[in-house]
Amino acid sequence: MNDFDAIVVGAGPSGVSAALTMARGGMNVVLLERGPYPGSKNLMGGVLYTDVLSRLIPDFIEKGAPLERHVAEKRWSLLSSDSASTAAFKNTKWDKPPFNHSHTVLRARFDKWFAAQAEGEGVELVCGVVVDGMIKEEGRVVGVRTRTGEGTDAAEGELRAPVVVLCEGANALLAENEGLKPPASSDDCAIGVKEVIKLGEDTIAERFNLEGRQGVAWEFIGAATGGLPGAGFIYTNHDTISVGIVAYLGEMKEDGSTPYDLLDTFKAHPAVRPLVRGGEVLEYGAHLIPESGVGRLPMRVKDGLMSVGDAAGLISSGPRHEGSNYAMASGVMAGETALEAHESGDYTVSGLSGYNKAVEGSFIWKGIERYSQWPGFLKQNPQLFSGWPEALAEMTASTLEVDNYATGEAEDKLMELFNRRIGVLPFAMTALQLRNSLKIFGYGKTDKLLEYISRNW
């Protein structure tokens, strides 16, 4: 006897998108959330890319989606221990819809709103329910084992449905138990820690050079993470800022650094300190980022079971940091596949294989494939995070320092510094690896390049 047509585990972006898609198709869906409300366990930097959301809920802005600011400006800073080189791009065209589909959000607020939209369309949302495992019949998933109540007075329960969608996030206990995902390994993930710091709307506008609801997404590499591969970030929210660091967990473990010490060091950097000064820390949080790489991605489908979003490792490891939009898109795909299975009555791996095909034919897969070498590039080039930022700072300073202006020796000094601290060969090798890992400047298109050269020679 089925309680529902489908059970969705986890009310984050992927779970809500899956549940909403199924409910719209007429399925009777329950959405289970272990926190007291959707979003209460969820955290990201972060910028939400709203292109998928705008297809699901075209009037999300009118419907009061809790967006903090639209990203009107991107900044990147390279930090040495006592300097910063910054590049910035501000585009006022992004001040109007669709705002380049980029908004800063605070996930506890956003996810709560998003889940409420699904509830409004018939999804049954139940919070405070932990799912501890699957119910199986003849190897097929036919429901979930639930746990509610408090402390030692747990009430065990069962819910049955012909299909279960796992949207449990990066700490994917159920997906691991079901063998969809290899056991957690520090080589396969990064850790992010952040603080939400209250500064007030006016202070943010002044400090970050913003008007109205403009926001900035600012990334810091180099001394931001104490020499570890990773980055620091500041995202402006409405009256708060999100300040944090992300680093690969395996490297952090080897190094013995502690995430909150790295965050303290980042906040104390001379280029960051004035931006966070005087703010009140409202919250401190942490989250894992699954960086499985395309070769080690989870399986995603079993009989009666699909995994979606972070639980399925569907994030882009690349410099655009896509995750929550992939979660939404994969949720929609799983929802559509569940609708087909609901129609055909075939919930086996072959009945659900449309989901895998949809993911692998989509922009998600392109993004994951394209940037699958990016983490390896960063991990294999530690000089990008420790030695070279210092060398670059010294070189820049040597060309700008007043003493050097008149002498005409600046250029010699610059070359000497470059040769000694960086070197032509290591620089060229790293540049080539960078190009290959980002797949830019004609990567994989040798034929086209040769053709272009021969035509224009």
Place this chain on the structure above:
Amino acid sequence: MSEPRKSGVEDRLYANEIRPDKVSHIEITDGERCLECVAKPCTTACPAGTYTLDSAGERIIINFDNCLECGACRSVCPFSVIEWKNPMGGMGICYRYG
């Protein structure tokens, strides 16, 4: 200019809303392994200081109320002896901002 005061993990967690569970959702299944473990990465990689050393500096003490439920500990433990379950529904970290 003076260095800003380093805020320890406890100060940070103080800002958070945590709904403490009655029992620990974390267990070390084989504490003898921790004695063999030299690096004890759970004590450094956990962003919430959930794992601290006892006064002898050998065994691990679990402060489960600190836990931010990220799961980092599970993946850094070299002996895979950290058994981590989700806390009871509605309990544990409760992000208001996220």
